[in-house]
Amino acid sequence: MLRHLRVVPHLVGIHVRTYMEYRGALFISWIAQAIGYAGVYASIALVLARFENLGGWSWPQMALLLAFHLLAYALGASLSFVQFRDMEEKVRLGTFDAILVKPIGTWTYLAFSGLNIEYGGHIVLAIGLMAWALASLPLDWSAPLALYFLAAIISAAMLTAALMTIIGATALIWVRSRHLFSIYFGFWELARYPLNIFPLPLQIMMITFAPLGFLAFIPTAVVLDKPVPILGDLAGPASLAIGPVFVLIAMLHWRYCLRNYQGAGG
């Protein structure tokens, strides 16, 4: 295990060097991604300017929710999205086989040799928006609250990486898994808004089957001391537990899929 951790900086290093071969494209991608998200947030801000709040959430509160959503997603997805979105190609073309013959954990190799630094734009935008929102909100900060806030971001990032892993791993058995990413991103879009604006069945869905309510809404609501539908007082501990629990599920699922991997023929 320690040996694998020692390899991680080299995996990241070689991938970053690959990016640096096309550094112009990297800068453009950072700027494009940040502009894209800023545009979406501007449209939400405009709607809020007209209606003053959304499900009882003001613009600074919404800004915190959006920033949390983007930061947790970017941290988790940088380790997982592109890597596991492309799993079906890796299986189909046999490049996954080439990873299986290396003396290193396949997840470790995939995640870190594909660490996506294109999420830099997301992270800068999210931190900037978060700093503005936190400065604009009258929050009563304490050490436990600050710790909760940081832990909740890590837990949500873990949830993101775990869900991507679970979806990507299915390609090891079904060969195709991209359609599952479309479902994920459907719920991911909804997770940008307060859960209470949706009908009850959808709220239940986003806390259970597609738990993206935990990506931003639930931890932000806990920090802002707002009511959380269905979970109530359990929202705080649940939002901290969800990441590790899903990482465990993802590990089991990953191992099961590896054991039952059949390749794509040939």
Place this chain on the structure above:
Amino acid sequence: MGVMMTAIIAASGVSKTFHQPKRFAGLRGALKGLFNRDYTEIHAVTDISFTIAAGEAVGYLGPNGAGKSTMIKMMTGILVPSGGALSVLGRAPHSHRMINAAEIGVVFGQRSQLWWDLPVRDSFELNRHIYDIPAARYAENLAYLSDMLAMVGYLDRPVRQLSLGQRMRAEIAMALLHDPKILFLDEPTIGLDVVAKDAVRKFLSKLNRERGTTIILTTHDLQDIEEICPRLIMVDEGKLLFDGEVTRLRAALGSRRRLTLTFGTDPGTITLTTATLTADEGAAKHYLLEREDISLLDVLGELGRGHGLKDIKLEEPDIEEVIRTFYQTKPTLAGVSP
């Protein structure tokens, strides 16, 4: 061939069955397939047994879909066998995938393990860390392999700028940097030109002889087998057809020599009991000598004088023909079966 030691690969009744959802023709069939949960069993490998000793060089041969790659994937820990027992270096490869991977090298002819945009040396350096190769050993092996495979001139060039032959040599070198006990090569000469193929074959043969690295090679190119592997395992439809030395196969099947008799003018059809006429081009007639005990003198004796014979050409069968003969006659063969 290196000194024979204990078996380092042992396959006993190994099978691999893939389960594929049943498919139906046409749009209606595709819709039916959505709700049909029946599966078809594809027997890629069926009850295969063999042992390979340390230092051997073995060619694993078969037509497309014969189960060659599936067997290699099981030996390298990529796939789990459906039945039987498989041991590589004393371990079940899949359940000890990482330990197994540290002691083997794998080269895939059709998929690169090098980093496309970076210099060859960067991929080698990454493998140094992944395989935890001591610095001195790494430097020694890099120098040896760069020299043997003539890579010194392009170690610092991005992989994308290399020719296929250069890339394949780099792939082989990368698979050997950690001193693997076994080198698996899945069609390593595919797509290479004659010169590049020759360089790869010579190197692998030398590696096996001088370093005693066990080599397991799948290929479609029979010259690979002839130049690298004294032993041949032949499979078809997932089943073992032949396991033994190439010379034994040639001795059993190699009597089908080709004889061409060229005459001054067309003497008309000449039928012989000692040779079978396979093509008649008038002045040039082609025969097949199917029995080993028939000599050229026997044929000429039967032919007799007076036909204006100008030239005789007798060709020993090359390995391609031996193999072709084997696949054509496999159901009736005795004595060369495993």
